[in-house]
Amino acid sequence: MTTTEATEVTATEPNAEGYKQFTLGGFTFRRDEFFAHITWPTGSHVLSVDNFLRALQRDVAWDFFYGTVNFDGVFGTVNHYGTVDMFAGRYNDAYRKAELDHVENFETPLIRETFKAMLDDWTNDGFDPFASPAETEKPFGVKHGSNTPAVTRHRVTAERMVGVPGDEPIRTDATHPINRMFADVSQDEPEIHAEPGFEGEVAAFSLYAYLSRSDVTWNPSVVSQCKASLYCPTTEEYILPVIHGNDRVEWFIQLSDEIRWEVEDRDTGKPRAKVVMKAGDVAAMPGDIRHQGYSPKRSMLLVWENASPEIPELIRTGKASVYPVEF
Numbered sequence: 001m002t003t004t005e006a007t008e009v010t011a012t013e014p015n016a017e018g019y020k021q022f023t024l025g026g027f028t029f030r031r032d033e034f035f036a037h038i039t040w041p042t043g044s045h046v047l048s049v050d051n052f053l054r055a056l057q058r059d060v061a062w063d064f065f066y067g068t069v070n071f072d073g074v075f076g077t078v079n080h081y082g083t084v085d086m087f088a089g090r091y092n093d094a095y096r097k098a099e100l101d102h103v104e105n106f107e108t109p110l111i112r113e114t115f116k117a118m119l120d121d122w123t124n125d126g127f128d129p130f131a132s133p134a135e136t137e138k139p140f141g142v143k144h145g146s147n148t149p150a151v152t153r154h155r156v157t158a159e160r161m162v163g164v165p166g167d168e169p170i171r172t173d174a175t176h177p178i179n180r181m182f183a184d185v186s187q188d189e190p191e192i193h194a195e196p197g198f199e200g201e202v203a204a205f206s207l208y209a210y211l212s213r214s215d216v217t218w219n220p221s222v223v224s225q226c227k228a229s230l231y232c233p234t235t236e237e238y239i240l241p242v243i244h245g246n247d248r249v250e251w252f253i254q255l256s257d258e259i260r261w262e263v264e265d266r267d268t269g270k271p272r273a274k275v276v277m278k279a280g281d282v283a284a285m286p287g288d289i290r291h292q293g294y295s296p297k298r299s300m301l302l303v304w305e306n307a308s309p310e311i312p313e314l315i316r317t318g319k320a321s322v323y324p325v326e327f
Ligand code: PHB
Pocket: 217, 218, 219, 220, 234, 236, 240, 244, 250, 301, 303
């Protein structure tokens, strides 16, 4: 394993299809009209560019998220909160047994800047990697334009709660029209009756109305924060474009409709469970799994994270469990 420290992005001039080729350590990335091609010293891999860009968009926007972001069963990243592993075949039994897997560790700024530059260069006009496939144009073809406003859009991260003065604002028709699939969601907002003198300290908002106006999918945003407790609701449609490998327990509360989760062993990919969550269902996803969700209709999901930085180490040293409760 090597650690690279510079933050300079290494890219070529545009290729025949108009896209730059990027190099990060021993990995190279090239796109053509339909595919992303990745090479590393012991192998190579091809992904459909639509899935690659959707996964890349989330890895960038989430700043490598909690734990592992698998773009598919071969390629992905592991967040060490300061540095990031980029791997090929590392969490794939067959690649491991054939000794074809490869991992390199990078300072977060270097991989972040490289991924941001690749996402911007490879995203064409009209394609929005965060949008439902039903609400965006296709990413394919030779390079035509760009979509920088979409790939750099603001990520909601409330410091206290949406609607608190000075914090993330609630959404309105002017900024966020109601999504086509949530036309029936009530837009009533709660009435606030604060004790005199406390008017500036009491806030409330309708989370359903807020989520009905989300223009992105599979993108948990922080709507409230109390110490390490983060409420990260999200609206889902079609398939989560990454397979997330947890490094801590996550709670899911299905706020509407239905999501089917494919749950596998985090390190080998062996199937562990299929979880069907219907509106009102609550589940705790263990800290040693990876999972991918399928949402046949646009749905609302509340992801509840414990963002405490000590958790991965507590789990590694056996001081915390990968389950929230032992029965
Ligand atoms: C997850 O990995 O837990 C996750 C990621 C994105 C979502 C929902 C859940 O939209």
